[in-house]
Amino acid sequence: KGSQHSGGPLTLPPGFTSEVYDEFIAAARQILGEQNVTVITDVAQLSLEHYTDPSKVHDMHNVVEKTYFVASAVLCPRDVKDVQDIMKLCNQFEMPVWPFSIGRNTGYGGAAPRVPGSVALDLGKNMNKILEVNVEGAFALVEPGVTFFDLHEYLVKNNLRDQLWIDVPDIGGGSIIGNAVERGVGYTPYGDHWMMHCGMEVVLPSGELIRTGMGALPDPSRPHPDGLRPDQVPGNRAWQLFNYGFGPYNDGIFSQSNLGIVTKMGIWLMPNPGGYQAYLITLPRDEDLHTALDIIRPLRLQMVLQNVPTLRHILLDAAVSGNKKSYTQKDEPLDDEELDAIAKKLKLGRWNFYGAVYGPEPVRKVLWSVIKEAFSKIEGAQFILPEETKDHPVLQTRSGTLQGIPSLDELAWVNWLPNGAHLFFSPIAKITGDDGMLQYSMTKKRCKEAGVDFIGTFTIGMREMHHIVCIVFDRYNKEKRDRAHWLIRTLIQDAAEHGWGEYRTHLALMDQIADTYSFNDNAQRKLNETMKNALDPKGILAPGKNGVWPSNYDREAWRIPGPDSL
Amino acid sequence: KGSQHSGGPLTLPPGFTSEVYDEFIAAARQILGEQNVTVITDVAQLSLEHYTDPSKVHDMHNVVEKTYFVASAVLCPRDVKDVQDIMKLCNQFEMPVWPFSIGRNTGYGGAAPRVPGSVALDLGKNMNKILEVNVEGAFALVEPGVTFFDLHEYLVKNNLRDQLWIDVPDIGGGSIIGNAVERGVGYTPYGDHWMMHCGMEVVLPSGELIRTGMGALPDPSRPHPDGLRPDQVPGNRAWQLFNYGFGPYNDGIFSQSNLGIVTKMGIWLMPNPGGYQAYLITLPRDEDLHTALDIIRPLRLQMVLQNVPTLRHILLDAAVSGNKKSYTQKDEPLDDEELDAIAKKLKLGRWNFYGAVYGPEPVRKVLWSVIKEAFSKIEGAQFILPEETKDHPVLQTRSGTLQGIPSLDELAWVNWLPNGAHLFFSPIAKITGDDGMLQYSMTKKRCKEAGVDFIGTFTIGMREMHHIVCIVFDRYNKEKRDRAHWLIRTLIQDAAEHGWGEYRTHLALMDQIADTYSFNDNAQRKLNETMKNALDPKGILAPGKNGVWPSNYDREAWRIPGPDSL
Ligand SMILES: Cc1cc2nc3c(=O)[nH]c(=O)nc-3n(C[C@H](O)[C@H](O)[C@H](O)COP(=O)(O)OP(=O)(O)OC[C@H]3O[C@@H](n4cnc5c(N)ncnc54)[C@H](O)[C@@H]3O)c2cc1C
Ligand SMILES: Cc1cc2nc3c(=O)[nH]c(=O)nc-3n(C[C@H](O)[C@H](O)[C@H](O)COP(=O)(O)OP(=O)(O)OC[C@H]3O[C@@H](n4cnc5c(N)ncnc54)[C@H](O)[C@@H]3O)c2cc1C
Structure with missing residues (x-):
């Protein structure tokens, strides 16, 4: 650790000399104690790659060079006062600081900061009560x-x-x-x-x-000892x-x-709703997506579908059960015939709808009968309950997920390819067959061009759906990474041309997406930047996050370029 | 109208001379046309007093002098561009401007501005599509x-x-x-x-x-003619x-x-939920409030109570059916015996719970049986459906309200007293018998001290309730007004001492309530004021609303004093 103290970080924050940086670190150590400040001096410190033990420093699922989105140091506040003190210190030094809670934001950048060399604020390590x-x-x-x-x-x-x-x-x-x-x-x-x-x-x-x-209102009915800090009250x-x-x-x-x-x-x-039943409805054909979405919309609006159900493409389920190699030797995207073969093997449909009904039995019965009747319009639809079969591992997992039981099972799909990493493309759409099919076919076409399998799911909100496209790539293969990068940039552009926008994104795409939300000359972003400058005049907190840049940063200079070529 | 043009307004905005004010009005007329600008030059223009034809200028339910919270002019933009142009003009003149949509915000100040002499922006008159x-x-x-x-x-x-x-x-x-x-x-x-x-x-x-x-994302799938303004796209x-x-x-x-x-x-x-049934459950005793709230909480959380039901005090229902004179000759607050007599006469309880079940019949049946069973714990509780009797006018109204059919029936309670006006005291509480009883008895006690009948209702949200206390007073009687004013100020203070805060309030009480949300030296208000100053550096838009003052106003100087004495 002594060497870290004297050695400078791999990546200095913008505008910092090593000397000033060292001063900052020394002051941070004063505040947090030695053990809560780690400077990143060595590429070896960027080696963590697994969800179970995630990196706090870089994007484990890097789509640009792994050494680009990296923190210069990790600071672990012990309490709220530490956070406040660190913010004051960062203001003093004009130090960019990137807070995160756990850093498992994979597919969106993980724990990595938008501005290279920012100090990472690892809130979760000590503040976890x-x-x-x-x-x-x-x-x-x-x-x-x-x-x-x-x-x-x-x-x-x-x-x-x-x-x-x-x-x-x-x-x-x-x-x-x-x-x-x-x-x-x-x-x-x-x-x-x-x-x-x-x-x-x-x-x-x-x-x-x-x-x-x-919370802004003090509560004299909850007495407490004198002399507590505000955060302790x-x-x-x-x-x-x-x-x-x-x-x-x-x-x-x-x-x-x-x-x-x-x-x-x-x-x-x-x-606890007093009763619960998960189910799977398999839909045999690709185009059943269209009918299914038009069935789903009114049921969801009516709360017959009480939860956030998902309509998953066969490959998402397939990838949870095994990697690509376990199905095929082929490198190119799978074609319809191969997808059909996989579906048959897994006893699934091309699309698979996972839902649940909640409540006492008589309520569940009514709801389930309405749902069954509605989906029966789709020829070949099958209705499967997790208690009836052990054939469907994803159904078993989702039967837990839909009642709030956490698991790690779904991590498996990230390993669809060797050295699997992923990137989420997550546009919003109306819940209609037309919108869904159009968005799906646009995406599938671009995936094919990029040589990537389409793996995706529609998660059904109250009046819209999040289409979550899981772009899986080999993180050690630059060409494959570039393809994934090209793919998502192209999809964002395609989507904007259809009037679709993303709900959340990876660090590398934040500016591109913020650009698409351009009503009246990006008036909303200007509003956000006015607030940013007023509340953070030194521009220290997560500059560039979601495309919001403080005035001491030049948005254009910080843009992430697309991949060199394809 | 010519005289208005030359005559100055009753109340000039702070810092304005008549000359500068006239200049502003002339420019506003240029933008909006003569017919959309009315200067308030005469007390006669403060004569509208009825909900059905509400004042756009003053608080019809004034608790301080009627001429205090008044606008100097009413501007009626015809479209969004007019609104934008008026904002630019107001910035130029540093003119305070108070927007409202309809102005029926009675009990909270109506259409009146916080800062006397502000120009009122009547959005609803022309922009009502x-x-x-x-x-x-x-x-x-x-x-x-x-x-x-x-x-x-x-x-x-x-x-x-x-x-x-x-x-x-x-x-x-x-x-x-x-x-x-x-x-x-x-x-x-x-x-x-x-x-x-x-x-x-x-x-x-x-x-x-x-x-x-x-809305920030343009939608090329919705084509439109060229040359539209952004707001028209x-x-x-x-x-x-x-x-x-x-x-x-x-x-x-x-x-x-x-x-x-x-x-x-x-x-x-x-x-449309596919089925609907409203109901009333009458609860005979004052203290049934306690049991009822503890019954309600879990049912609401479970969504057995699917909507926002209300637990209404007998006098709220009584006041909808007739004014105080129709029940008693007495001026003082009614006592328990008199309340019991009224309840008996109206075939109601001391508390009356209005709810509804939604959905197809089998679902409604299950829910209604659970609700009935739960409330049967309260001795003497009666279960009444609107189809079974015409005895209960409020039940008939609420059977409409709970399925979204608007009415004016409830306006009647404002006339409990002659020249009836009202003021809402609306604190939030946990849905528990203890909290509810404590809040109710605190309020009842203060009402009695003020010589005011307690008229109130608990509206049950997901995890909290809005206790809506309807303080009715004779608006032509200064002493009664002062009592109402004293009462609400005292209740706000009492509530804060119990850790209760209000969700919304009248112009005259905004600063007092904002003061109570004082965590960490009113840090949240400081945040709001920082944003205010950044987004509205001239402090023109509704200065003082909800206690948020721009830096060109002195909060202390603008405080509304309590009533002279009691
Ligand atoms: C297989 C798989 C499936 C997934 N499924 C889902 C899913 O179903 N739903 C879903 O939403 N996501 C999903 N994800 C994405 C991701 O794993 C989760 O969203 C995860 O919860 C985010 O990581 P985190 O909670 O550790 O957030 P962090 O990485 O701690 O935070 C994410 C970001 O939020 C901000 N932030 C975090 N904490 C704070 C704070 N205290 N103050 C201010 N800002 C803060 C920061 O900008 C930070 O970078 C999935 C990922 C994988 C790999
Ligand atoms: C008998 C009775 C029963 C009532 N019951 C209820 C009830 O059940 N629930 C309830 O909520 N209220 C109730 N009220 C209070 C009130 O009548 C309603 O809340 C009413 O909808 C508010 O008036 P308004 O819609 O005309 O609002 P306005 O007076 O048009 O607006 C109120 C305020 O909102 C802000 N505002 C309005 N429009 C805009 C805008 N376009 N842009 C920016 N700011 C704006 C302004 O500050 C304005 O002063 C009741 C009143 C009475 C007399």
Whole structure:
């Protein structure tokens, strides 16, 4: 560690000399202690590559050079005061700082910062307490390091799972806060994590601490010892019960943003619905996507489909069961015949719809009969319950996921190719057969051009769907990486030409996508940048995140170029 | 009108001379045309007092002097460009401008501005189109002047009501936009209007125009003639389907705020649930409130109670059926015996719970049986369906309200007293018997001290309740007004001492309530004021709204003093 202290970082932040950088690090060590500051001096420190033990420094699923999006050091605050002190220090040095909770944001950049050489703020390492699980109010209050696994296990250990369920993404290792602030999705009725958050504590770029909603109101009914710091004072007892508070409702500007660091957040938990049944409906033909979406829309609107169900392409399921080699020796994208063969082998359809019904038996019965009748319009549709067969491993997993039981099973599809890495292309669309088919065929065509298998799923929200396209590539093969990069850039462009936009993206694509949200000469981005400059005049907090650049950065100079050629 | 042109306004905006004011008005007339600019030169122009034809100039339910919260002129933009041009003009003159949609915000200040002499921006007069009702996506896109009545009638006229329902507040004359931005509530499953809005178009204080969420993304699939202004261009087809878009989610900062003027907004409509049944459960004793709330909480969390039901005090129902004189000659607050007598006469309980079940018959049956069983724990509880009796006028009204049919019936309670005006005290609480009883008894005690009848209701949200206390007073009687004013100020203070805060308030109380949201030295208000100064450097848009003052105003100097004495 001594060598780190004297040796400079692999990548200095913009405008820094080694001397000034060392000064900053020395001051950071004063604040956090030696053990909570690690400078990245060596490429060997960029070696972590697995979800289970993720890198806190670089993008493990790098689509540009692995050494580009890297932090110069990792700082691990022990508490909120540390976060505040570090923000003050960063202001003093004009040091770019990139906060994350866990760093499992794979497919979107992981823990890596947008601006190379930023210091990474690893919030989750030391700040990982479940502060409260409230059964009566059905909510939890958590710190950044609390993962879906952690909260679920807490419920199990405390015999609370018969009362409360959490909602989980496909895999459970991410943080509840990180996922919610990125507006990630899960699959129970509580699948819209941003909608289901309630109350936040946020450190502003200045280091100032706020609590949003009812959290701004002190609660004398919760007595506490004198002399506590504001962040230590128990929150208002309605903080996790009512989102809006009084006056402007600020929470949204702290999502997908660089305006604050979330140090506590409330999340609503789902009361055990009193009954549950997962199911799979297999749809044999590619074009069944069209009919299925037009069946799904009214059912979802009516809440006959009570949760966030998914309509998954055969290859997504296939990739969970085995890698490409296990199905074929071919390198090119699979064709229709091969997909049919795989579907047959796995006893699945070209598209596979995973849902669940919730509630006491009579309610479930009514709902399930309506769902069955509606899907029966599709010739060859099959209805499968997880209890009836062990044939379908994905159904077994999803039967857990749709009741909020976290797992890692779905990680398998990332290994579809050797040295598998992935990139998510995630456009929003209307839930209609026409929109879905058009978006799917556009995507499939470009995948083919890029020599990539289409692996994707439609996750069905209230009135729109997130089309999640999983672009898998070999991270050690520059040409394949470039193809993936070309593919996503082309898809973003294609989508914009159809009026489709993405809900979230990888560091490398943030500017391109922000450009597409261009109404009235990018007026919304100008608004965001005005707020950014007012709240963060030194431009230190996550500059460039989601295309929002403070005035001391030149957006054009920081653009990520597309791949050299194809 | 000629005299208005030369005569100065009753109340000049702060810092204005008549000459400069006249210059402003002349320029405003240039922009909007003579007929869309009315200067308030005469107290006679403050004579409108009825909800059905509301004042656009002053608070019809004034709790301080009627001539205090008054606009100097009313400007009626014809379109978005007019709004933008007026904002530019206001910036030029540093003219405070107070936008409203309809001005039926009674109990909270109506159309009146926080800063006397502001120009009122009457958005609803000319901008009142239903721009789209989309059945497939179950949403509407509306302009500020569209009322709940308008949208409901549109559905009826176009034979769409068998497919789509709206959600309405107790009375239907308000605007959909005005109510949603104030985070008002209705009573169907879509009762949280802010949650159910989707996509906005906003004129910023600078005059700049943005569209939020997916609205920021141009949609080439919706072709339009060349040369349209940005506000005329058709929105993205996912604008009303997906709220968040990409990057910071800005909508919240335009609610209860002074950062923008909403010119278009999407609102989700509820698909006809395929069946509906309203009901009333009467609860005989005052203390049944305690048991009832503890019964309600888990049912609401479980969505057995699918909508926003209300637990109404007997006097609220009584006041809908007749004024105080029709029950008693007494001036003082009614006592328990008198309340019991009224309840008996009206065949109601001391508390009356109005709900509904939604869905096909088998679903409704299950839900209703669970609800009935749960409430049967309360001795003497009676279960009444609107089809079974014509005895209960409020039940008949609410049977409409809970399925989104607007009415004016509830206006009646405002006339409990002669020259009836009202003021809402609306604190948030946990849904528990303990919290509810404590809040109720605190309120009742203060009402008694003020010589005011307690008239109130608990509206049950997902995890909290809005306790809506309707303080009715004689607006022509200064002493009674002062008592109402004393009462609400005292209640706000009492509530804060219990850790309770209000969700919305009257102009006169905004600063007091903002003060109570004081976590970490009012850090959240400082955040709001930093944003305010950045987005509105001249401080022209609704200065002081919800306690947020731009830097060119001195908060202390603008405080509204409490009533002289009691
Ligand atoms: C196989 C597979 C399946 C997946 N399925 C899903 C899915 O179903 N749904 C889904 O949403 N995602 C999914 N993901 C993507 C991702 O793994 C999750 O979204 C994950 O929760 C994000 O990582 P994290 O929680 O560790 O966030 P982090 O990496 O900790 O944070 C992500 C970003 O959020 C911001 N942030 C985080 N914490 C804070 C904070 N405290 N304050 C301010 N900003 C903060 C930062 O910008 C940070 O870079 C999947 C990934 C894989 C590999
Ligand atoms: C008997 C009775 C019962 C009531 N019941 C309910 C109820 O059940 N639920 C409920 O919520 N309210 C209720 N109210 C209160 C009130 O009548 C409604 O909330 C009503 O909808 C608000 O008035 P409005 O829509 O005309 O809003 P406006 O007066 O038009 O607007 C209110 C405020 O919102 C802001 N605003 C409005 N439009 C815009 C815009 N376009 N851009 C920016 N800011 C804007 C302004 O600050 C404005 O002052 C009730 C009132 C009475 C008298």
